[in-house]
Amino acid sequence: METNEQKSTVLDIQNVSISYGSELAVRNVSMPILEKTITAIIGPSGCGKSTLLRSLNRMNDFIENVEQSGNIMLSGQDLYESGVDPVEVRLRIGMVFQKPNPFPKSIFRNVAWGPTINGLSGDIEERVVTALQQAALWDEVKDRLQDSALNLSGGQQQRLCIARALAMKPEVILMDEPCSALDPVSTSRIEDLLFELKREYTIVIVTHNMQQAARVSEYTAFLENGVLVEFGDTDQVFTRPENQRTEEYVTGRFG
Amino acid sequence: MKDNNLNGRHLLAKIFRWTCIAVTGFAVLILGILIYQVTVMGLPWLDMQFMDSFPSRFPERAGIKSAFFGTLWLVGLTALFAIPTGVLAAIYLEEYAKPGKVTRFIELNIANLAGVPSIVYGILGLALFVRFFHLERSVVAGALTMSLLILPVIIIASKESIKAVPQSLRQAAYAVGATPWQVIRHHVLPSAIPGVLTGVILALSRAIGETAPLIMMGALTYIAFIPEGPMDEFTALPIQIFNWTARPQLEFHELASAGIIVLLGVLLIMNSIAVYIRYRGTRSKM
Numbered sequence: 207m208e209t210n211e212q213k214s215t216v217l218d219i220q221n222v223s224i225s226y227g228s229e230l231a232v233r234n235v236s237m238p239i240l241e242k243t244i245t246a247i248i249g250p251s252g253c254g255k256s257t258l259l260r261s262l263n264r265m266n267d268f269i270e271n272v273e274q275s276g277n278i279m280l281s282g283q284d285l286y287e288s289g290v291d292p293v294e295v296r297l298r299i300g301m302v303f304q305k306p307n308p309f310p311k312s313i314f315r316n317v318a319w320g321p322t323i324n325g326l327s328g329d330i331e332e333r334v335v336t337a338l339q340q341a342a343l344w345d346e347v348k349d350r351l352q353d354s355a356l357n358l359s360g361g362q363q364q365r366l367c368i369a370r371a372l373a374m375k376p377e378v379i380l381m382d383e384p385c386s387a388l389d390p391v392s393t394s395r396i397e398d399l400l401f402e403l404k405r406e407y408t409i410v411i412v413t414h415n416m417q418q419a420a421r422v423s424e425y426t427a428f429l430e431n432g433v434l435v436e437f438g439d440t441d442q443v444f445t446r447p448e449n450q451r452t453e454e455y456v457t458g459r460f461g
Numbered sequence: 462m463k464d465n466n467l468n469g470r471h472l473l474a475k476i477f478r479w480t481c482i483a484v485t486g487f488a489v490l491i492l493g494i495l496i497y498q499v500t501v502m503g504l505p506w507l508d509m510q511f512m513d514s515f516p517s518r519f520p521e522r523a524g525i526k527s528a529f530f531g532t533l534w535l536v537g538l539t540a541l542f543a544i545p546t547g548v549l550a551a552i553y554l555e556e557y558a559k560p561g562k563v564t565r566f567i568e569l570n571i572a573n574l575a576g577v578p579s580i581v582y583g584i585l586g587l588a589l590f591v592r593f594f595h596l597e598r599s600v601v602a603g604a605l606t607m608s609l610l611i612l613p614v615i616i617i618a619s620k621e622s623i624k625a626v627p628q629s630l631r632q633a634a635y636a637v638g639a640t641p642w643q644v645i646r647h648h649v650l651p652s653a654i655p656g657v658l659t660g661v662i663l664a665l666s667r668a669i670g671e672t673a674p675l676i677m678m679g680a681l682t683y684i685a686f687i688p689e690g691p692m693d694e695f696t697a698l699p700i701q702i703f704n705w706t707a708r709p710q711l712e713f714h715e716l717a718s719a720g721i722i723v724l725l726g727v728l729l730i731m732n733s734i735a736v737y738i739r740y741r742g743t744r745s746k747m
Contacts, residue, residue, distance in 0.1 A: 265632065270560060297638035307629035309648060319647065320637030367633070374637055 213240040216408045217262060217299075217378055222276035224257050224266065224432075231257045233432040234276070239378065244400060244409045246423035246440065248416060250460065254432040255412045259380050262410065263299035264292040280377070297324060300371035302381045306363035308355035308370075313338075313347050316355045316366055317373045324374070333373050340406075341369035342399050361392025368399065372407075379403070381411040385418065397422050416456055420444050428452045496725075503718025511719055515685040516701065520712035525720055528701035530687040531600065532669060532727065535697050538604030539611065539668050544661055546608070547615030551657075554616070555623040556645055568620075575613035582610040583677025591678050598679045601691040606674050611664035618660020622653040655739045662735035666728050672699035698724045 217239035224232040231254040239245050247255040257266065264285060266272045278285045285295050309316050317334040320326075326333070334351075338344040343365040347358070355366055364384060371379050385393040400422045403409060413419050419426055419440065426443040428436045428451075436443055436452040447453040454460055514524025558564045586606030596602035626649050634644040650657075675697055683704075684696040698720060705717035 263636070265635065268632075268635070293638050293640055296636055301632075301636040303629060303632060303636075305629060307627075307633040309630065309633065310652065319634075320639075323643050323647070324638050370633075370637060 213243060215239065216241045216281065217410075218277075218279040219258075219262075220277040220279065222258070222261065222274065222278060224254070224261055224272065224274045226269070227271045231432050232261070232429075235429070235432075235434040236276075237427055237434060237437045239408060239410055240425065241408050242404055242406065243425060244404050244411060244423040245425040245427065246419035247410065247412045247427045247429060248414070248419045248455070249429035250455070251414065253429040255429050256382055258429065259382055259410060259412045262378070262380055263301055264295050265301065267292055297374060298376055299378045299380060300374050300376035302364070302367050302371055302379065302384045304383045305387045306360055306367055308358070308363050308366050310354065310356055312352045313355050313358070313366060314351040317369050320370060320374050326374075334369075337369040337373035338366075340372050340403065341365045342395065342402070343369055359392070361388050361395060364388060364392070364396060365399065368396070368403075372403075376407070378408045378410065381409065383412055383414060386414065393418070416444075416458075428455060430455070499718045499721050499725075502715045503720070503722045506715055506719040507722055511716075512723075516683055516696075516704075520710065520716055523705075523713075523716055525698070525701060525723055527684045527687055528696050528698045528720070529723060531684065531695035532698045532724075534600045534688045534691075534695060535603050535607065536665055536669055538601060538691060539607040540661075540665055542604060543608040543611050543615055543664070543668075547612050547661075547664075548619050548657060550612075551616045551619030551623055552645060552649075555620055556641065556649065571613045571616050575617060578673075579610055579671050580673040580677055582606055583674030585609065586674055587678040596692070598694050599692045600688050600695040602678060603675055603680055603695060603697070604691075606678055607668040607671065610671065610674060611668050614664040614667065615661055618663070619653070619657045622656025622660070623649060625656065626652045655741075658738045659735045662731050662738075666731050669724065669727060669731070670699055672697075672703055675700055676703070698727070 215238040219235055219237050219239070222232060222235045223230065233254075235258060237245075247259060249255050260266045261274060262278060262285075266274070274286065280295070280298065284290070309319065311319070314334055317337050318330050321330050321333050335344065338347065343362060346362060347353075347366075355363065358366060364387075368379075368384075385396055388396070397418065400409060400411070411419075411423065423440045425438065426436075426440045427434055428443065428447075428449075430451060436447060436449045438448075443452060444456050447456060511524045512529065513526055514522060515527050517523040554564065554568060558567075583606065586602060586609070590596045590602040590605045591598060594602075596605070630648050630652065631644055634648050639647070680694075680696055680700055684694060686693075688695045702717045702720040702724065705713040705720065708714075
């Protein structure tokens with residue numbers, strides 16, 4: 207953790223509030239996301255953690271009646287400024303979803319589709335191989351790249367979705383409870399993978415699994431009712447929380 | 462043992478099951494009788510001479526050539542007009558239109574239009590295409606009228622199958638930086654296409670069988686040529702059948718039956734295509 211001082215802020219969340227109609231889901235949240243670290247967002251169901259995560263790559267654009275205020279700065283650029291193309295935002299900030307959602311296409315096409323439609327330069331095939339290797343899936347699928355992705359197991363599908371995000375070489379990867387639909391073995395494989403990935407990528411992960419947050423992340427944000435109750439070093443949040451509610455939550459007294 | 466009235470419940474389940482079987486059987490029986498009667502009357506008349514002759518006032522020389530090709534022209538042009546319009550409208554309503562009063566109003570109207578009697582479309586076709594646009598009683602005027610008639614069906618069927626494409630698939634595509642068009646083109650449409658095509662084929666089957674709008678707009682019953690262009694006059698299978706059944710002689714009634722067999726054959730082929738597409742579509746998703 208000593209080296210953290212040198213890391214620069216990739217994403218800066220500044221006074222962000224998000225509401226659905228009259229319901230305020232995220233209330234004035236500010237926190238930095240540091241380069242090549244894993245930041246976990248924890249909190250009870252409905253606390254606004256997924257809403258906050260989805261605001262980081264403008265996935266909330268697809269939901270009706272969403273109002274958002276505050277700024278989200280990606281390397282100094284406000285993602286919500288008029289004139290910013292949400293498609294480009296999602297190019298730079300990838301996402302992995304709660305349930306594995308591979309395309310009903312071949313394993314190869316799943317990973318190759320993003321780079322292809324975006325006309326990314328370089329050898330697409332090489333990109334796919336690298337992404338599958340980074341996602342620790344290559345050895346399992348290298349002989350059947352043309353098989354349908356839907357024939358893979360749930361855990362493999364989720365690693366394929368991670369590979370799909372990696373193939374875009376994004377600056378940040380958002381993960382929305384990526385292990386909640388998986389068995390313990392698949393979950394631990396993905397956690398191992400996260401350790402590998404943070405050498406090169408900045409990751410924000412929403413999880414309802416506190417052990418997972420404690421295991422994989424350097425920073426933890428605790429949200430309750432849309433309010434950022436506590437944000438800090440994961441060690442500190444889990445062992446010496448400053449806030450009473452944080453302590454009650456991480457020790458399992460509610461949530 | 463507790464008495465949960467298990468016997469009574471089992472009895473009720475049995476009664477329900479047999480009622481369902483009986484009702485289904487009745488429907489199939491009626492259809493069977495109909496097909497049997499038509500076949501017995503019409504089959505002896507169904508030969509190459511019948512397929513290759515124009516209408517005549519002598520039953521033994523009468524045939525269905527002009528009506529058969531008229532129907533092919535009519536359905537072909539109708540498909541050409543109605544499929545792109547209907548599918549694009551469905552894409553707009555499901556993927557682009559913001560949910561709200563206007564969209565709801567449009568959707569409600571489309572649903573209502575699906576229930577409007579076909580004769581009303583005939584009146585509309587007569588006033589709009591035949592008279593106002595001076596298309597006369599051409600096959601293109603007929604096809605445009607039929608297109609209006611089946612558009613609501615195509616839109617509703619396409620909308621439903623586009624709606625059935627899981628939201629997670631769209632999100633996955635957007636998350637790798639796709640534009641709305643790329644998401645629709647590469648993911649939504651391929652997933653929706655079996656449902657869309659099934660709706661399209663069912664709608665076209667309806668267009669093949671419709672008689673009232675064509676009579677209303679004045680498609681002719683006696684045509685001794687095959688349409689060579691979209692502006693030619695035409696007749697169609699149901700009109701020819703209607704015309705034959707309206708005559709007093711028994712031979713013409715038998716000719717009508719033969720015509721019905723041809724019509725059913727065309728319908729059967731089209732429905733088989735729909736089933737095949739559906740089968741292929743679901744298999745490729747496995």
